Amino acid sequence: MATKVKKIVLLGSTGSVGRQALQVIDAFPEQFEIIGLAAGGNLELLAAQVEKYRPLAVSIGSEKDINRFKELLSGRGTKLPALLCGRDGLVSLAQTPELEILLVAVSGINGLEPTLAALKKQKTVALANKETIVTAGALVMETAHENGARLIPVDSEHSAIFQCIEEENRGAIDKLLLTASGGPFLAYSAEELGQVTPEMALKHPNWKMGAKITVDCAGLINKGLEVIEAHWLFNMPYEKIEVLIHPQSIIHSMVQYEDGAVLAQLGSPDMRVPIQYALTYPYRKANPFPKLDFTQLPALSFQKPDTERFPGLLLAYTAGKTGGTMPTVYNGANEEAVRFFLQNRIRFVDIPHIIEKVMEWHEPLATFGLEEIVEIDRWAREQVSRVIAAL
Numbered sequence: 001m002a003t004k005v006k007k008i009v010l011l012g013s014t015g016s017v018g019r020q021a022l023q024v025i026d027a028f029p030e031q032f033e034i035i036g037l038a039a040g041g042n043l044e045l046l047a048a049q050v051e052k053y054r055p056l057a058v059s060i061g062s063e064k065d066i067n068r069f070k071e072l073l074s075g076r077g078t079k080l081p082a083l084l085c086g087r088d089g090l091v092s093l094a095q096t097p098e099l100e101i102l103l104v105a106v107s108g109i110n111g112l113e114p115t116l117a118a119l120k121k122q123k124t125v126a127l128a129n130k131e132t133i134v135t136a137g138a139l140v141m142e143t144a145h146e147n148g149a150r151l152i153p154v155d156s157e158h159s160a161i162f163q164c165i166e167e168e169n170r171g172a173i174d175k176l177l178l179t180a181s182g183g184p185f186l187a188y189s190a191e192e193l194g195q196v197t198p199e200m201a202l203k204h205p206n207w208k209m210g211a212k213i214t215v216d217c218a219g220l221i222n223k224g225l226e227v228i229e230a231h232w233l234f235n236m237p238y239e240k241i242e243v244l245i246h247p248q249s250i251i252h253s254m255v256q257y258e259d260g261a262v263l264a265q266l267g268s269p270d271m272r273v274p275i276q277y278a279l280t281y282p283y284r285k286a287n288p289f290p291k292l293d294f295t296q297l298p299a300l301s302f303q304k305p306d307t308e309r310f311p312g313l314l315l316a317y318t319a320g321k322t323g324g325t326m327p328t329v330y331n332g333a334n335e336e337a338v339r340f341f342l343q344n345r346i347r348f349v350d351i352p353h354i355i356e357k358v359m360e361w362h363e364p365l366a367t368f369g370l371e372e373i374v375e376i377d378r379w380a381r382e383q384v385s386r387v388i389a390a391l
Contacts, residue, residue: 006279007098009036011059011090011114012105014045016210017128017154017271021103022049024276027287032279036093038084038106041065047072050081057082057096059089087113094118101279103154104129107212108335109377112136116370119149126278128154130222130229131335135328136373137232152278153233157226159274160252160265161234169257176230177254177262179246180305181206183218186247190309196348198341206249206269215338219351220305224316225334228327231320238320243313245303250292268292312352315359324364325376332380333358346388358383 008025012018018039025032034053039046040061050058050073060069063085073080084092087110094102094114102118103126104111111129118125120143127133133140144151153159157178165173184203185193201218202211209217216222223243230241244254252274254264267273268290276287307314312334319330337354340346346354358380365372 004031005033006031007033007035007100008103008279009038009093009096009099009101010034010103010105011038011093011111012040012107012129013037013049014039014042015105015107016208017105017275018103020271021105021128021275021279022053024272024279024287027276027289028280028285031285035098036096038090038093040106043069043072047076047078051076051078054079055081056098057084057093059084059086059093062086090114091117094123095121099123101126103275103279104132105154107131107210109135109332109374112140112373113370115140116143119143119147119151122147122149124150124152126152126154126275128275130155130225131331133229133232134225134331135377136368136370137228137327139368139370139373141232141235151233152281153229154271154274154278155226155229156269156271156274157253158229158233159277161230161255163265163277164253164255164263165234166263172258173236173240174256174258175240175242176234176236177256178223178226178230178241178243179249179251179253179302180220180223180243181217181249182245182247182305183220185218186245188309190349193309193349194347198344201341201348205247207271211342212335212338215341215348215351216334219312219348220310221312221316221334221351221355223305224313224319225331227313227316228320228330238317243305245305246300248298248300250297250300266292310352312355315352315355319359322364324366325368325372326359326362326364328373328376329359329362329364329380330355332377333384336381336384340384340388346391350388350391354384354387357387 035056038059058081094117101124105128111132201215249269251264256262319326333355337351
């Protein structure tokens with residue numbers, strides 16, 4: 001029997017996860033077809049992707065870049081697909097009638113609206129954008145449930161938990177164990193953390209990722225975002241979500257059950273595996289990617305996170321337990337603070353203090369919709385400049 005070809009729309013195709021997703025698709029040319037691509041400012045790479053995959057439609061970040069992008073495609077002799085741009089372009093791609101799986105790999109809150117749009121159309125969403133769940137977890141999960149749509153996590157940690165949860169024993173889960181490498185500064189003193197530069201923070205010991213998420217990992221703020229994400233994805237109280245430092249990044253996360261059994265998902269630190277699982281779910285397929293050789297593994301070690309040196313993790317628990325729109329503020333303030341850090345305008349250790357101050361200024365809403373989320377995200381980013389001015 002011939003294999004049915006799944007039609008894929010990939011948002012964030014020129015980013016780290018997007019490029020790895022295309023490697024997965026290249027490994028299974030008979031199973032996947034790219035019908036839509038979206039990217040921000042890397043027009044040259046996007047043009048090359050359009051030439052290779054021939055999608056029906058493409059969305060770029062800004063309308064002012066449309067003519068430049070047309071010139072790039074013309075120079076390659078590539079047939080012009082339907083051209084879209086901005087937020088509306090992402091939403092339009094997410095509603096493509098032929099679409100079967102939407103892979104959301106854009107950064108930040110940009111993933112929220114297209115995710116909601118696809119779920120409302122009962123499309124499967126493979127979500128590599130944690131900010132979507134962090135900023136609007138209740139809204140996203142409610143939309144998926146009401147429309148009978150499937151949401152599959154692509155983050156390596158949440159993919160691991162997704163694979164380890166036994167549905168018939170969901171009520172017997174004792175806790176979720178989210179593993180974290182600890183980043184490049186695991187052994188740094190408080191004084192040494194005060195001297196960290198963007199160049200240092202961008203050198204993750206195990207994973208190859210985009211700049212923003214790499215900085216987040218260095219301060220354990222990424223793990224804080226993942227705690228909030230796990231709460232919503234798996235309907236788990238924060239008291240049952242524990243972070244465990246695991247520097248080797250071999251165990252991607254674990255589920256502990258009430259009888260003491262612990263199920264873990266292990267693998268090389270390679271995002272292509274969780275990406276593939278989201279695209280082929282519930283089936284597993286042989287691939288050419290590196291496999292674990294247990295005889296060559298280093299000793300696996302574990303330790304508790306140091307929340308005094310890395311206070312951003314505790315702030316995430318505070319934001320999550322406070323609920324309402326507080327996680328939106330946590331996420332928005334962090335994104336803006338990281339942007340300032342990458343521009344060498346604040347110190348690495350300033351990031352969690354900025355987040356904490358903006359959270360103190362926010363009175364969270366208990367009920368909200370998309371418009372409120374977008375407005376509060378904008379407000380949180382604006383407050384970061386106020387905090388920095390006072391530093």
